[in-house]
Amino acid sequence: MLKKITTAASVIALCALTACGSGSGTGSGSGNTGSAGDTITMGFAQVGAESGWRTANTKSIQDEAKAAGVDLKFSDAQQKQENQIKAIRSYIQQKVKVIAFSPVVETGWDTVLLEAKRANIPVILTDRAIDSDDTSLYKTFLGSDFVEEGRKAGDWMVQNATGPTNVVELQGTTGAAPAIDRKKGFEEKIAAKPDIKVVASQTGDFTRSGGKQVMEAFLKSQPKIDVVYAHNDDMGLGAIEAIKAAGKVPGKDIKIITVDAVKDGMAALANGEINFIVECNPLLGKQLMELAKKVVKGEEVPARVVTVEGTFTQEQAKAALPTRQY
Amino acid sequence: MKNRLLWPLLALVALLLLNLVVTPSFFSLRIQDGHLYGGLVDVLKNGAPTLLIALGMTLIIATRGIDLSVGAVAAIAGAVTCVHIGSSEDAGTAFAGMAIALVLCALLGLWNGFLVAGLGIQPIIATLVLMTAGRGIAMLVTEGQIITVNNNAYRQVGAGFVVLPISILISLAVLGLVAFTTRKTALGMLIEAVGVNPEASRLAGVRSRTIIWTVYVFAAVCAGIAGLMISSNVSAADANNAGLWIEMDAILAVVIGGTSLAGGRYSLTGTLLGALIIQTLTTTVYTIGVAPEVTLVFKAVVVIAVCLVQAPKARAVLSFRKVAVS
Incomplete structure (x- = not known):
């Protein structure tokens, strides 16, 4: 008897699971598929x-x-x-x-x-x-064009760099096209100025907590950081938190370049905590x-x-x- | 007992030494704005949520169960609190939001307990339901957006300091509480009894079901507090990524700490060491600059090494050598 109830309950649980799966799968219900x-x-x-x-x-x-x-x-x-x-x-x-x-x-x-x-x-x-x-x-x-976005970020870096500049890079999800291309475009442009160096580069998985944790580690392991180049706004926003906790002023002591231009990022840019954002529409x-x-x-x-x-x-x-x- | 914790401890020391060799500044501590600042402090702060969830997980695993839903519960806690806070900067609103979130988490724990103890569904299946559905609930609460808040009281939970990070103080307080209530009373023995043989312990007069319900509720509340830390650390609720895969980290921490997944004897100190190893590993990757492409391999190698030296056979070989030498 108990066994039967258990089986029934697990069936219900499994149904609930599959229902979740298909529930998120179809957004707008009945489609007249196949009709001409x-x-x-x-x-x-x-x-x-x-x-x-x-x-x-x-x-x-x-x-x-x-x-x-x-x-x-x-x-x-x-x-x-x-x-x-x-x-x-x-x-x-x-x-x-x-x-x-x-x-x-x-x-x-x-x-x-x-x-x-x-x-x-x-x-x-x-x-x-x-x-x-x-x-x-x-x-x-x-x-x-993610490579072009990286180039735009690199252009700004080259134009605004004064003297030797140490850049740390917060990459997107490893293997994702925007992460690969934004890195490539940026490196292409800064190659023109040998005194701009990317001293550390790690993935922050495009998330705020990722950006914050990586930036915290960079702030301890790198003796001198001038610029943060984040592959999206959210990681940049996480980095801002880490920089503040280290007693430095984001946007002044450490300049920040990000890509995307979402509202939270734009607000930080308007506040002076980010220095430059490349839009990704x-x-x-x-x-x-x-x-x-x-x-x-x-x-x-x-x-x-x-x-x-x-x-x-x-x-x-x-x-x-x-x-x-x- | 002492011997069981020796290897995790050595692994932790080895990881820290690796950091010391590659980045000598890793161990340097200084006072920044009235609190400690340094690489080790980061390990403690970022490891606090994992430790807290691993504590709840330890007790569940001791009853021969497992809880896969903790990551989703953490996401729900952050989402509910941030939505409640909204644009308010009032401390009262923050505390009310956190209270609502934790009550909700306790209810989710009751649900898990009901499926496991009430209906007798296997824990891995029972909690899989909430693991899948929970993240959906969190997404519903936030409407798929990242909710950013600006509330100083809330920020303290995950990013605040009283000399040490508040988050690790909370986790250590919970660790102390669990150690006291399970080791200074018979509760710990009863939990182990349920894990070793639920039927026998019930016949011996132990209320197995009540104990199982209790540990699931406790684990869910721990996950809730951890979710608050994760979300508060970046002042934002990210339903999609908050606490993603943290259940795996927590289970790993418990296992590294020497608690068997087969239930029964558990070690809280082991779990503490396990959680610290996992966070040190992550921070090490960022600090010594392991390339993002090989990060997962690096982590896997360390985890395999730690688990291997703990395996009974490997231990037998190692202790035989020790005897031979002496």
Whole structure:
């Protein structure tokens, strides 16, 4: 008897588990998959909600899908590649018209994308690229040019460096495209000035606690730090906390350059705690829906579409902050 | 008993020595704004949440259970508190928020206890439910955003100092409390009895179920306080990343400390050493500049080494040598 109850209870528990899984898997319920109407069904496999930037990105895609009449199936992979692959496979089974996703890491996508190709479902990459020899696996890549973002940060560094400068770098998630490219672009530019040196570089996983913990360790192990280059605002914000705890003034004693320009980052920039932010625009929903419609109709699209982006100094941040959406 | 703790202690000393060799300044301490500042202080501050969660985990593992949901519970605690605080800078609001969060955590612990002791579901499955669902709850509370707060009273929990970091003082106080209540009363023996043989101890008059409920509630409250520390340290609630994988760190800390996953005898001092080893390892990676690509391998090698020297067979070989030498 007791055994039966136990079994029943574990079944219920397991059902609850799977319900959670599929609950987060499908964002907008009943899709008229397969029907030949005007409605496009799009499966979107998001990385996660690791930062304010990502949340703004998600919101833009959801809002613009609604506005464009696209039936969006949305999934959140919680920063895990296997979850994203699972989501993409389920979209293939559901026969969506187009799949879009932001790959959590650069490699390991060939098999699942080949499955999509065989099922004749076009794939659009958003915001992050993949590293694959076979470019026929996806139709187009819509997103920021991370190398260019790194170059912009490097340019500012070169222009504002006076004398020998020691830079510490807070990298994004190891293996992620923005981490690799932002590092590359920055190094490319500072190579022109040999007295700017990256003295330490570690991953802070794009999170505030990561940025804070790494910066705390750097402050103890590095005798002289002039500049922090963080691959996103959140790690920069964590570094600010660590610098304050060390009794130094962020933005003055130690200058900070970050990438993204989310609201919290912009506020810190306007306060003078960050010195320069390179924008990485998350509001690509509109461009994505336009591309999706073209791809589904079979029209030609460019293999690379870059989002429009700028940079912010402290004065520009003060002006832009009140109207910032995210 | 003494012998069991020797190897974890040696591992900790070895890690600290490695730091001393590579970065001589690692051990330097100074007073900064009225509190201690240095690499060792960072280890204590950042290790406090892991230690606290590992304490709760030790008692659960002693009853032959396991709790995978602690990371999710930590995320919920931070999320609830930060949402409650909002933009308030009032200390009362912060304390009210923390109280609400901890009561909620106790309820989540009751739920785990109900599944394990009430329904008799295997602990690893029972707590897996909350591990998955809990992070979803935290995301619902924060609506997927990173909630930033600016509340000085709340900041003290994770980033404040009374000479030493307040977070480690809290963790050590809980350690003292647990040591006193389980070692100076019969409670510790009863917990071990339940772990060795729940049925026999019930027949002997031990209230096994009540004890199991109690340890799950205690572990959830510990996880809640740890969640407050993690979130308070960066003055933000990040539902996605706060306490991510900390359950694994906590279980590892317990195991390194010499407590068997099969239940029964446990060692609180061992858990303290285990938690310190794990945090020292992380800080070491940042301080000596292990490249991010090989960080995980480096950590794995150290953990394997520590576990190997503790294995009964390895110990037998080592003690045989000692006898032979003498």
